[in-house]
Amino acid sequence: MRKRTLGTSAVGAVGLGCMGMSYAYTTGGWDDEVSARVVGTALDLGVTVLDTADVYGPYSNEILLGRALRGRRQEAFLSGKGGLVAGERGGPVPDGRPEHLKAAAKASLRRLGTDRLDLYQLHRVDAKVPLEESWGALAELVGEGLVRNIGLSEVGVGELQRAHAIHPVASVQSELSLWTRDALRDVVPWCAAHGCGFIAYAPLGRGFLTGTQHSRRDFADSDRRLRLPRFTEAAMREELRALEPLKRVAERHGVTPGQVALAWVLAQGDHIVPIAGTRRPAHLVENAAAADVALTPADIAELDAIPQPSAPRY
Numbered sequence: 001m002r003k004r005t006l007g008t009s010a011v012g013a014v015g016l017g018c019m020g021m022s023y024a025y026t027t028g029g030w031d032d033e034v035s036a037r038v039v040g041t042a043l044d045l046g047v048t049v050l051d052t053a054d055v056y057g058p059y060s061n062e063i064l065l066g067r068a069l070r071g072r073r074q075e076a077f078l079s080g081k082g083g084l085v086a087g088e089r090g091g092p093v094p095d096g097r098p099e100h101l102k103a104a105a106k107a108s109l110r111r112l113g114t115d116r117l118d119l120y121q122l123h124r125v126d127a128k129v130p131l132e133e134s135w136g137a138l139a140e141l142v143g144e145g146l147v148r149n150i151g152l153s154e155v156g157v158g159e160l161q162r163a164h165a166i167h168p169v170a171s172v173q174s175e176l177s178l179w180t181r182d183a184l185r186d187v188v189p190w191c192a193a194h195g196c197g198f199i200a201y202a203p204l205g206r207g208f209l210t211g212t213q214h215s216r217r218d219f220a221d222s223d224r225r226l227r228l229p230r231f232t233e234a235a236m237r238e239e240l241r242a243l244e245p246l247k248r249v250a251e252r253h254g255v256t257p258g259q260v261a262l263a264w265v266l267a268q269g270d271h272i273v274p275i276a277g278t279r280r281p282a283h284l285v286e287n288a289a290a291a292d293v294a295l296t297p298a299d300i301a302e303l304d305a306i307p308q309p310s311a312p313r314y
Contacts, residue, residue, distance in 0.1 A: 002291045007149030009149075011049045012047045013273060013291040014274060015079075015199070016038070016039070016277070017202075018050055018052045019051075021035040022064055023056040023060070024223075025206075025207075039065065039068035047287075050076050051079040051080075053084070054082055054084075058086055069114075077118045078118050079199070081122070082100075083096050083122045092124075095126060096126030102137050117146070117147045120141060120151075122150075122152050122153060125152070132163075135150075135162075142167065150167065150170060153174065155187070156187065157186050157187060169196050175202045177204065177265060179202075179309055180313060183200075198269065200272055204276055206228075207225075214240060215233065215236060229312050230311045230313070243257065243306075246261060252299070253293060253295075253299075258287070259287070262276060266290070276290075
């Protein structure tokens with residue numbers, strides 16, 4: 001696996017998002033034993049960034065990952081997140097209070113069976129708590145030796161500058177794919193200019209860019225993607241037409257559309273690490289191989305021309 005840099009560590013260019021093993025995506029059900037094999041396969045292939053959060057489950061994803069990493073913890077770059085909690089209506093809500101973040105990080109360490117996280121991220125900025133207070137709490141975790149690096153998720157440049165003035169921002173985690181390119185305007189360039197990594201979540205458009213999802217019938221009724229505007233029947237029909245260039249590029253290289261989608265994300269900057277989620281070992285192998293797909297400038301221009309979805313993310 002080719003290497004990139006996150007914080008102070010060299011990591012595999014493609015990472016593994018672990019959320020779908022325990023939370024939100026239920027198509028085909030969850031199987032902890034198979035998911036543990038996916039984690040082991042990832043480490044075998046040099047896919048070292050393993051991303052989780054306490055709200056995934058909640059807590060069950062961290063417990064699963066902790067079990068899967070027994071005896072292999074040192075091979076992984078373990079990335080956690082805190083600052084989202086289950087709300088009264090079931091959906092997650094921000095909690096950026098310093099006391100909550102510090103307690104949440106320590107609880108995550110216990111569930112993950114480790115004494116230190118390689119990266120701990122503020123999952124969302126809490127509008128009720130000054131960012132400086134939340135970020136200061138994460139910086140204290142670094143000082144206590146519980147966290148090596150700290151990062152932010154779904155933030156703008158203004159928030160990054162405020163945080164960076166207090167403690168270096170090691171990474172930003174936001175959605176980035178052929179489907180969602182907003183971060184390329186300012187956040188991705190800011191990261192490049194400040195030695196900050198960018199962790200691209202949903203780099204496969206929540207699975208849509210693999211070309212295997214054609215209708216809402218492809219999802220279990222409990223799958224949270226069905227609540228998103230881009231997964232209405234009308235939106236999916238529209239976007240299926242937009243996938244044709246992706247398929248053409250894939251055919252030219254003899255790879256899958258999903259591998260091309262990941263290669264496009266990787267081509268946006270050497271500081272970017274896409275974390276593609278999967279619950280299947282074969283898909284993990286396919287995603288890892290995307291690091292070796294060399295897109296030409298003509299390929300990238302053709303992919304860049306794919307129209308953005310008319311429906312919003314959320």
